[in-house]
Each structure stands twice: as structure tokens, then as C-alpha cells.
Amino acid sequence: MNTAKMSACVVWMLILAWVSHEAFCLNPQDHILETDDFPQDDRFRPAIGNGHIATNVLSDTIYMNGVFNGRRSDSHRARIPATSSIDAIDRGHNSSRHYSLDMLRGIFTQTIKRDDADIAIQYFAHRTMTRLLVTIVTMTRRRQGVITLNLTINRGEDSNDLTRSIPNITRGSDRREYMARTKIPEVDEGQRTRVFQFWTHVPDLLVLKPDNANMSSVFITAISTDLEDALHAYNIAMAMSSDTLLVTHAEAWRKVWEEGHLEVNGNQDVALSLNAGLYYILSSIPLSRDPLNPFMGLSPGTFSIPLGQGQCQLNQSVVLIGVMGPDEYHYNVNNSVFTNYNAKLSLELPAYIRDTYNPYLSETEQGEIDTFSHIAKNMLILFDEKKQFHPQFEGFALNESIKQSDVVLLGFPLLMSMPRNVRRNDLVIYEKLTDRVGPDTGTWSMHSLTRLELNEKEAAADDFRMMFRNINGPFKIFSEKPASNPSGIRCVNFITAAGGLLQTAIFGYAGIRYRNHHLDIRPRLLPNSTDWAVRGLHYQGFTVDVEIFQNMFKLTLVKDRRDKEICLSNKNEACEILKLRKSVTKPQQKFKIFIRDPRVGTATLALRIQPSVLLQLSLLLPLVTVFTL
Template identity: 25%
Template sequence: MKGTSHRARIPSTLNWQFKITPARSLYTLNVSSGTFTEILENDEIRIERRLFASQEYTELLLAHVKLIRLTPKGKMLVVPVEVIGQMESVDIDFTVLARNNQHVVLSGKTRQVENIQYQQEPLSVFIYYTPLPYEGFELDPQETDRTYLFVTSIDEHQARARQSFDYASNERKPDELWSSHVMLWNNVWSNAHVEVQGDDELQRQINSAFYYILSSLPPLSTRSEHKQFYGLSPGSLSRGGFDGPDDEDYVGHSFWDTEIWMYPPVLLFYPTLAKEILSYRIAMRESAADNARLFGYEGWRFPWESARTGVDVTPDICPQVRLYQMHITGDIAFAARQYVAATGDQKWLSSELGGGLIYETARFWSSRAVYNDEKQQYEILTVMPPDEDAEPYKNNSVFTNAVASLSIDLADRVSCITKKTVPKAWVDIASNLYFPFDETSQTHLEYEGFDFKNTTIKQADVVLLGFPLQWPMSAEVRQNDLLAYERLTRASGPAMTWSMHAIGFLELGNFEKAEELFRRSYQTYVRPPFNVRPLSLFILLSNRLNCIFVGMD
């Protein structure tokens, strides 16, 4: 694969600016209602623009523009607008099906398919949107205020895009559309959230972090037809381009970040959405099975980067990651372990392919392990651990071996429900994998042959054994792991590393150190004013059709 798959960039129908001078401006993002508000005013007029991606119908992006007169009646007020974006797309060929005063209809096809084996035809995209007023926004001489409604509906199916557009344009008043949206967001927050006392800034950080993740997931309640979920990217609401700073938005791909880093809080607060996340991996099972066979193994091997079809879409600049970073299959099985433990959902195990996911990932690890006669233990060779500085590959990554063992153990534990008998040979592998360990320092080695004196690491790796894996070890070993690998971690590593160290030091009762590392885990990684990392605010409103990926073989 050439690894060019990325989220298709759909042109924005709401990217325009008001032309008034002089202008005073205020911009706010209300995460409790999922609404972005822009306020502009001069001495004559106040403009309030409210933008939101509807929770009621997932196809809809909505904008309310309210003009309010600030001077006495008697004068016609006109506010011209300037369109900032273009209606062309670098990824989709559009044609105009209809254009009138009520709506514009665009029909498009992606220029490429992600993988011809699993996707024979380009994906369709239909856009219905309200055109801008030709003369600009007007307030008649005797009007004190006026509200304009702009509706955009986007879907793969024209009938569905049209139905949602007509509903918003003709059947509901603007305030009703917004009120319904706000009610649904309030229901999300009332379901569960985190509150802290005495630290307003931290509260904002927590709220915004949850908001961006939840905005990337299906709504808890919607009138729209259920659609297959296609993954949660590390960049959350990702543009899908390769041209950002250091490709920070990850082009919309799903990595291990989905299951290890973002999954746990979703599971605890929104188990229905946690199930949706796992449904994506199950839907990609055919690709995962082919990926395992491609490398000569059994079961399901999930790729390091996945998108629409489930094939490996890791960019070509990272061939070693594509080949060797296979702990993601264990990470997905670990998420399944957490789901079963938290929900006790036996139906998911027995009749919704959850049992298949667990069994086939265990099958992969059983085929991947080899027996070492000298050690009299099983090994997993030639892999890349979570620490990507350990390239190109190593033997017996301690984290990889742990998630592999837990994966097989889970399949065995749920076999009484799934009716999928786990061979005794698999169980023997799970209980007899080799874990590199330094007896002198009483510290886990990241991989076999790891050199503490001359190595730096990129991110949390060994420390993940203690949490979230909760691998059995003494308090002494846990502390040694934390102290040893904190010192070796480079300062430019990812934010989640320090949160894992913070949890570790909380376990050990070192609250001062835990707080230091907790603050470090977020303070330098977010972008003001809306605590976005690394996304622009408008992406929030233009990324609802998350299933459209393009690429090429």
C-alpha cells in the first residue's frame, strides 16, 4: 500500500465572513450545547452567528444569523458577506444538480478508492445547502431584527441528504432546531461527566477534551439512520490532510490511541459509544484476516493505521511501523476485555461477533509466538514496541508480550459464553511468555537487550504494564519502572506519557510528583483559545461525514 488514504476534504458551505467596519468581535465555544457563536457589531448593527453540527440529525450542519438593529428605525441596513472557501475539493469531483433560491444540490464522487480489493467503486457524496442571499444580509427600515437560517446536509445517499435538509428547512423553526440540539447535548453531559473543585482552568481542559472526543463519535440519541462508525483518530476531529504542521492531524486514521488512550473514559461514561468503537474493528475483520495471512499468521491482525476498508494505510515514510508495530491487535483485545468487564454484555460476546473479535485476536498471538528451547519459554520476535524510537524492530517487547498474553487469557475466560474452545496450547503460551527483566535493578526491560545507559525513549511503554494493564508486580518493581523510564523519556514525547507516570506515582503515594506530571501531561499540548489540539475550530463543523476516505493502491 502507498499509504495515501486520508479523510476526503468536503468543501465548507458555511465559510464566509461579514463585511462591516469598524467591527467589534467576540467568539465563544459552548461545549455544553455544542455551539460556536460569533458576535460582530458596530454602531449600527449587531450580528450573531450560531453554528452547530446537529445532534438530532447527523447529516446536518446549521447556521443561524441574527441581525439586530442598534440605531433607530428608518434606515435600510445591508451587511455584505465574503465567501472565504471555495466549493471545489481536491478529493471529490462535484457537479451541480440543482440551484435556486431555496437550495443548491451537489453530487460528487471521490477521485480515488482506498483499496480496490475491498472498495470497487468511488464513494458518493451529496450536499444540499442553503445559498447565501445575493445582495447580502438585509434589515428593512422598520425591522428591529431578522433571523436567517442556513442548512447544510451531507450524506452518501441523496434521499437521506434531501430528507434531512427538508426537515431542517421546512418543518422546524430555527430556534426549535437549536433547542432540540442543545437538549440532546445536555443529555450527553447529564449521562456522566467529570467535575473538579477549585481549578476552573483544569475544568475547562477536561470539558473540552471530552467534547472533542464526543464530537467525533456517533450521537447517543439521533433521528438519523444508524451508520457504521469508521474510527476515532488521535487527532480527534481531523482534517485529513498531509499538509499540516508535522502531519499533526493524522489524516483521520485510527491507531492504538483509539483503544488504549481514548477508549477507557468513553467506556466508563458512555458504554454504548464504546461498543460503537469496537464495532469498527469487527466491521474490518475481513481485512484483518487477510493482513494476518499476508504475513503468514492466523486469526486477525489489525494494521497500525486503519481507515475506511481496514487495510494498512500507514504512510510509506514509516515502513518499519507498518511491518512491526503489531501490539495494536493486543490493544484492541484489551479494549474488548475492558468492555466485557465493565458491561457484562454477554449478547455482544455470543451473537454480535464480540466473541469472534476476542477469539481471532488470540488466534493471531498464538500463531505469532515461538518456543525457545534454551529459555524454555515462548517469545514474540521482530516487533516494534509502543516506543517508536526502538526501530526498526526488537525481540520480546515486554508490553507486546503482556497484551498478547492478556488477549489469549481473555479468549479462554469467555469461552463458556462464546462456545469457542481455546486450545490448551494457546493457554500455555499465555502463561509462559518471556518477559525481559533486569534482576539487579529489579526493573522490566522494554525489550530484550535494552540498554538503560545509552537509550532514550519516545513515550510511555513499560510503565503501561502497571496501568492500564495492571500486570502483577511488586510495589518496588512498579516504582523502579517509573523512575527508570521517566528519566529516559525525551521531552518531546507525546502528552499521554506523563499522564501514565502521574497515575503510577499516585499509586505509590507520591502526590507531589504525580501532580507535576499530571500538569505536564496537558498544559503545553493544547492550543488556545478553545483548547484544541491540533485542530482548527471550523473543522468541528465540517467533519461530520467521517466515513469518507480516499487513497490509492
């Protein structure tokens, strides 16, 4: 660890030491995005969120989990007017402004330096008190006398998605309220969703009196689909000090990062980009289940969008017609190889569970499983024997352009078993047909990952670099399309793109694969880095750190189990048992990680289904709080 990083680490540990008995060390500079030039387009401003509510800082909009407006394909997240976007107005002062997102603590700070005072405005979506958006304005004097600060709030126009009720404001109270319903339910029989919002009145002027060196004002926004829930959260927050709100929030984020994170040395841009991708995903996911407002997922509205009518025909082969695979340039096609293989895996799962665990099943249930297995066995999976590749769908021509990776996904994340030459053909053939400005990072992620499987390091690095075209501005906002796309970047805050970058690191350069009886690992150095690490890899109750260097890697067991042991082996070595807090160093080769019963010395068999994208992502560090292996 270099001196600068060590110094920064010491500072960070001192900040957190009083709230943690086991402070862990991360380089803050790899987790801070900052600029003096704040984006005028609020799409490129950073998001703060907690899985229940989120906003782009200083924008006029708040979004809440599960609150959608519009019927069927018109469904979209309903816009709630922002009440936390508080800003300072400069009047008659020479001032400068600086903006920073602290991803370690989940706090955005606007710093204003004036001739008479230093002003800090902090914005965060509380990590555990999920109904809350908090804004704290702090003034610290630089000269004597009365100091004033003019404030404004960016609420925007009334929402076109909500029908507002008449507010009931208590005279003399600083509390304001907004009660509304969505205008149009998503489905015919659906209900219009209620929204209850309470917030602190924002005065036009704050005054720092002559006898005070500084002052802090706290402004709370609380939002829920339940009136009592929102009001209770607001009242609890108003009874807390600014320090308590900050510390409890920052401590919760500290625990998230402590559960798992990535470290990259020698390439700060890659480090910041990976951390930004992970931050934007984590800030969209709650830490615990919410019985009042269950988490509805990351993707905005897509669950209500029909993608065509599929049919299943039982004849000599099982076929699926009228579908669309990942390639959005081709829809209403027959026998998409990606779709059919996904269906095959799903149909095989019941028999796998039955045969592995032998649960009690009725005769009817046994018959249903047998039917599923029969259909899976006869599912048509297109393959060209002559050219040794998988056609994307029936009638696909090799001179057609595709938007994004499709067939290449058979190898990962679906893990279809195939010869090396077929795996390479599925990449090379479709890579030539891919629209260079069409896809998000997911395509280049899968291409890079496949190149690494084929040990084509330079081509893998080229594809890795392609993903950075979709990262925008000082706050590293991921977009669906690169800026060079003639029709624009389309969707922003595009979590799919962030996930693509992370998958390349975890499943590409760390080489992690989730198999039936073990975990594969094939570490490689990230492009233009000196070393990097996957901290907090969770597997069947064990936690390991993986540190990757130029020609070797180091594996350290940081959490174990009393009833099982974990060991590491390759084809030429016996299984080496890992000991708690002890490291083993290995050359950059493929290894397998097994979980064994020490009483019998053999690998244990647990439930292992053929991995999907979601299951592979369940290995991804702090997300184990949501997806448990």
C-alpha cells in the same frame, strides 16, 4: 457553591427548564471558551461535530466519518469543501467582534457589534440530526432605517481528494448541491466512497427592513454517503425554525452532560481544560448507531497504516518478533514487553469466559481455547531479576532515548500485578530516558497516575502540569507536541492528548480501577483546586457521584437497581450499603465498591476481563452511551 456560580447556575436552569423536567446545574463559565482575537491559523479554531461530520469553525473544510482517500499508508480523511463557514464582511461600519464556544450546548457564536446593529452568527453540528451543519445569522437593529449585512463563504479550492460530478441546480431554487467520489480507495479491492452535499445558497447581502426590529436567516448543510439520506435531512431541516433547530440541538447536548461530567472548583483553567478535552472527544462520537454510515472510530486513518511484520515462533518460550510498541523511536524490535503482555491477555480471555460462564463449546473449540492458554502461559515477558525492572524489548540499552511511555503502561492500563518496587523502577528508569518534548500528554498522564499509586503527590502534580504544555490558544486545542518542540506541534485537535488529561483525573486523582469483582476508588484533590467531582460514574447499572475535598470524599448514589445493591468498604470496615440519593462521607483512603445480591449478601460475579485502555475509558462518564459495561 459560591454566589457567582449559583447565579450563573440559576440562569442556566431557567434557560433549560422548559425543555427538561429535571434541570441539572453546571457552571457555564467552566464551559465557555472565548476571545476577541480569533486565531488566524484554522488549526487552532474550535471543532464542532457530532460523530458523523465535523469542521473547524470558519475553515474551508468539512470531514465526514468513514470518508478517506489514498491507498494504504497514504490514506487520510478526505477534504469536503465547507459550505457552512459563513462570515460577515464589515463595510463602512465601526465594529467589534467577540468569539465564544459554548461547550455545554455545542454552539460556536461570533458576535459583531456595529453602530447600526448587533449581529450574532451561530454555528453547530446538530447533535441528533447528524447530517446537518447549521449556521444562523441574526441581526438586531440599533437604529432606524434599512440595515444591510454583507456575507461571504469560505469554501476554499476544489478538493484534491474528490472527483466532482456536474451539479444539477434547479432554476430559482436556493438549494445547492455537490456530488463527488473519493479518488483513490484505501485498499486494492476497495470502493471509492460517494459524497452527497446539499446546502442553502448564501446571498451576498442580507437586508433588515425598517419595519422589522430583527431578523434571522438559517443556512443548512446536509452531507451523507447516500443521496436520498442527505436530501431528506436537508428538507427536514429547512422546514424547521431556527429556534427549533437550536433547542433540539442544545437539549441533546444537555442530556450528554447530564449523563456525566467533571466539576472543578478553585482552578478554572483546569476546569476549562478538562471540559474542553471531554467536549472535543464527545463531539467526535455519535449518540446512537448509524446503520447507513457506521461509526469508524476516532483515529484518522491509522487503521490502514502497517506497523511492521510480526511473527510468532513456538519453541520453549513464545516470542513476537518485528513489532513496534508504544515507543515510536524503536520499531522492528523483538519481544516488546508491552506487546507481548497485551497478546498474553488476549489469549487468556477465551479461557476466562469459558471457565466463568461454562458456555456450550464443541470439542474443536475447547481444543482451540486450550491452545490459546498454552501459548499465553509460555509467552515471553522480559524481566531483569537483578535490576528489578522490565526491559522494553530484547537488546534495549538504558542509555537510549524513548519517545513516550511504554513499559510504564504495564501497571496501567494493563494492570499487570507486580511488587511496588518494580512498579517504581519501571517508572523511574524510563522517565529519565523520555524525550522531554517528544510525547503527547499520554506520557505525563501515565507518569502522574503512577506517582499517585506510589503516593508521591508532589511529583504527580509536576507531571500533571506538564500536560498543559500541549494545550493551545483560547479554544484549548490539544496538540501532539508542546509548542516548545523544535520541530513544531505536529498533529492538532489531538484527541489522544485530551484523553491523557482526562485519564489523569479519572484514574489518577479519582483513583478508579476496574477489577474482576469490584471497583476500586482512591480519591485525591486535583492540584490547586479547592474541591472537584466526578458526576455520573456508571457501574453495572448503578450511577454514583464522587465529590472530593481536601481530606475526605463524598459518595452519592443517584441511580440504583431493583435486583441488586451497591456497597462501599475498605479493609477495616464492613460493606456499607448505599441508599438512593443518600451520601456517605469517607476519609481519603482506598475503598472498594461491590455489587451484591441482597438475597445472599455476597458480591455477584459478572464478566470481567483484564482491563485495556478502552475498557477503563468505558467508565468515563457520558461515554457510556457508546461503551456499555
